Amino acid sequence: MMGNRSFPTRYVIVILTFLCTSVCYIERVGFSIAYTAAADAAGVNQTSKGVILSTFYYGYACSQVPGGWAAQKIGGRRVLLLSFMLWSLTCALVPLDPNRPFLLVIARLLVGVSQGFIFPSIHTVLAQWVPPHERSRSVSLTTSGMYFGAALGMLVLPTIVKLKGPQSVFICEAALGAIWCVLWFKYANDPPRSEHPKASAAGFGESLLPVKRGKKSKEENGPKIPWKKIILNLPVWAIVVNNFTFHYALYVLMNWLPTYFELGLKLSLQEMGSSKMIPYLNMFLFSNIGGVIADHLITRRILSVTNTRKLLNTVGFVVSSFALIALPLFRTADGVVACSSVALGLLALGRAGFAVNHMDIAPRYAGIVMGVSNTAGTLAGIVGVDLTGRLLEAATAAELDLTNPESWRAVFLIPGLLCIFSSFVFLLFSTGERIFD
Numbered sequence: 051m052m053g054n055r056s057f058p059t060r061y062v063i064v065i066l067t068f069l070c071t072s073v074c075y076i077e078r079v080g081f082s083i084a085y086t087a088a089a090d091a092a093g094v095n096q097t098s099k100g101v102i103l104s105t106f107y108y109g110y111a112c113s114q115v116p117g118g119w120a121a122q123k124i125g126g127r128r129v130l131l132l133s134f135m136l137w138s139l140t141c142a143l144v145p146l147d148p149n150r151p152f153l154l155v156i157a158r159l160l161v162g163v164s165q166g167f168i169f170p171s172i173h174t175v176l177a178q179w180v181p182p183h184e185r186s187r188s189v190s191l192t193t194s195g196m197y198f199g200a201a202l203g204m205l206v207l208p209t210i211v212k213l214k215g216p217q218s219v220f221i222c223e224a225a226l227g228a229i230w231c232v233l234w235f236k237y238a239n240d241p242p243r244s245e246h247p248k249a250s251a252a253g254f255g256e257s258l259l260p261v262k263r264g265k266k267s268k269e270e271n272g273p274k275i276p277w278k279k280i281i282l283n284l285p286v287w288a289i290v291v292n293n294f295t296f297h298y299a300l301y302v303l304m305n306w307l308p309t310y311f312e313l314g315l316k317l318s319l320q321e322m323g324s325s326k327m328i329p330y331l332n333m334f335l336f337s338n339i340g341g342v343i344a345d346h347l348i349t350r351r352i353l354s355v356t357n358t359r360k361l362l363n364t365v366g367f368v369v370s371s372f373a374l375i376a377l378p379l380f381r382t383a384d385g386v387v388a389c390s391s392v393a394l395g396l397l398a399l400g401r402a403g404f405a406v407n408h409m410d411i412a413p414r415y416a417g418i419v420m421g422v423s424n425t426a427g428t429l430a431g432i433v434g435v436d437l438t439g440r441l442l443e444a445a446t447a448a449e450l451d452l453t454n455p456e457s458w459r460a461v462f463l464i465p466g467l468l469c470i471f472s473s474f475v476f477l478l479f480s481t482g483e484r485i486f487d
Contacts, residue, residue, distance in 0.1 A: 060179040062237055064188050066230075067172050070130070071195030072202070073230050074165055077141065077223045078106070079203035079330075081158075082305050084146055084216035090312075092148040096446070100439020102148075103305045105155050107431030109162025114428060117167035118174070118421025122275065126174035126417060127238050129167050131231060136164035138227025141220045169424050174417035177409055178240070183349050189406045190341025197333030197398060200304060205327040275418055276486065285411050286419060288479040290426045292363065292404035295472040296397055297427035298434040299374060299465035303329070303390060305435045306461065309442075310386070313452045317383050325387050332395035340366070340402030355410055355482025363403025363476045370396040371469035378458040397469075404476060412486035419486075434465070 082103060089099050120129045137160070144157040172192060180188045210218055280286055311317045311326070340362055347353045353361065373393035380386045408419045438461050445457035452458075 059239070060184075060188075063175060063179050064191055066234055066238055067175065067192040068195040068198075069230055069233070070134070070168065070172065071192060072199035073223075073226045074168060075196040075199035076203040076207075076226060077137070077161070077165075079200045079304060080207050080219045080223050081106070083203070083207050083308055084211055084219040085148070085154075086308050086312075087211050088146055088216040089148045094148050095443065096309075096439045097443045098151070098439075099309075100436045100443075102151065102154055102158065103439070104432050104435040105158040106162040106165075107301070107428050107435065109159035109164075110166040111162075111425050111428035111432065113163045113166030114170060114425040115418070115421040118170035118415075118417040118419070119275070120167060121171040121174035121417040122415070125240060126171035126178070127234075127240055130171040130175065130238075131234055133164045133167035133171070134227055134231050134234070137161045138224045138231065140164070141227065142224035144220070146216050146220055166424075166428070170417040170421040173408060173420040175238075177413050177416040182409075182413075183345065185409055186344035186348070186402055186406050187338070187341035189409070190337045190344075190402055193401055193405060194334045194337035194398070197330045197337060197394070199330075201327040201330035201334060204330060205324055208326075275415060279486065280412070280415065280419060280422060283411075283485065284479040285407070285481045285485060286422065288476045289404050289407050289411075289419070289423045291475045292367070292400070292472045293423040293427040294430045295367070295465065295468040296400065296404070296430075298430035298468055299370070299393065299397055301431040302434045302438055302461065302465060303394060306438050307390065310458065311383070314458055315381065315383060315386065316453065325383065328387050329390040329394045332391040333398040336366075336395040337398040337401055340399040341406075344402040344406065356480070357482075359403040359407050359410065359480060359482050360477055361403075363400045363480070364473045366396045366398070366400025366403065367469040367473040367476075370394075370400070371466045371473075374462045374466035374469065377462045378455040381455070404480070407480060407482065410482045411484060413484065415486055437464075 085102060086099070089102070117129065117133075140157055140160050144153065147153070173189075176185075176188060176192065207219055207222075210222065307329075344358050344362055347358045347361075348355055370393045373389050373396070377386065377389045377393065380389050408423065409416050412419045441460050442452060442457060445454075446452065450457045
């Protein structure tokens with residue numbers, strides 16, 4: 051039985067949050083694949099494609115901090131369920147028609163807003179349930195669901211588009227969202243007030259847990275959120291800068307690799323078979339490897355929390371930078387898959403540095419700090435996805451064919467240089483010590 055003594059409830063929560071991030075990224079990859087197919091068939095230009103693909107991130111950026119606040123005040127479990135239901139319904143009801151861009155913009159904004167509540171809520175839930183010695187691998191497993199979902203989406207969805215058409219992807223995503231909502235509603239719960247050692251160990255006090263009956267004191271409504279201290283804190287900014295870079299590289303590759311394969315290398319995604327999922331599968335593997343390594347180094351006292359975070363973040367981002375810069379030099383499917391696999395896999399390893407650091411420095415406000423940091427990551431999606439479309443359109447205007455590596459050089463050079471810069475920022479300013487009581 052789920053949640054009994056032999057299988058603790060916190061494990062159930064981590065597994066469900068893993069499934070949550072998996073389904074969310076199936077949706078994101080699915081829209082990119084389905085819309086690209088529909089837009090190319092309709093003759094939509096690269097700039098217009100970039101605008102539609104980046105619209106999601108405008109809504110996503112707007113709801114990150116409100117998502118952290120709502121999770122803190124209402125409860126991450128409830129906010130997670132409501133946001134999941136909203137984006138699933140949107141996918142079920144909106145037609146995928148590239149000739150109706152206004153409707154697509156509204157739909158993508160709504161999906162972005164609703165999914166923007168998800169990751170701050172997840173961090174709030176995990177901070178309540180997961181003790182510090184399990185923190186790295188629990189967060190790494192949860193976030194690795196993003197890459198598992200992306201890999202699964204890249205493997206299965208192009209075939210669904212080919213057999214059933216682009217709209218069928220939306221129906222599949224809505225069905226997955228509905229199934230997850232049922233599982234979360236049935237099995238997820240808040241830590242009981244009388245039995246919450248895991249919540250206390252993670253930095254949460256009893257006053258922060260939901261009170262189901264009786265009056266609440268001012269203390270029980272939760273402590274005042276130290277917004278000024280959060281915004282002006284250099285370790286927070288170290289996380290923010292790295293979150294921006296991570297998502298810039300991830301979203302550019304996630305949204306534009308299908309175009310790179312189709313137009314840059316003249317390869318059909320359907321004909322590539324399972325190889326197109328390898329970069330995201332590599333992220334799934336390295337994310338969990340990073341979490342296990344981090345917890346091992348910390349619990350065995352081989353390195354301090356601070357040095358562990360800095361080591362994994364630096365190795366991940368620096369190696370990834372070289373792979374990104376080298377990517378347009380490869381002109382075969384195997385070469386591009388291998389290079390993008392190294393880039394994304396090592397970025398995922400770096401998440402055991404900056405991404406878990408939210409809970410190190412501010413376990414009590416993990417959702418809030420995650421909201422601030424993920425806002426930056428979402429802005430990276432807006433900037434990177436849209437800028438890539440404009441760079442490719444400019445290359446076309448300069449009479450460079452998209453099969454020419456020069457057309458793509460700047461696309462991958464920008465995230466490569468950002469990786470080097472952000473790794474230095476994290477080395478200089480990050481800490482693994484708790485700085486928010």
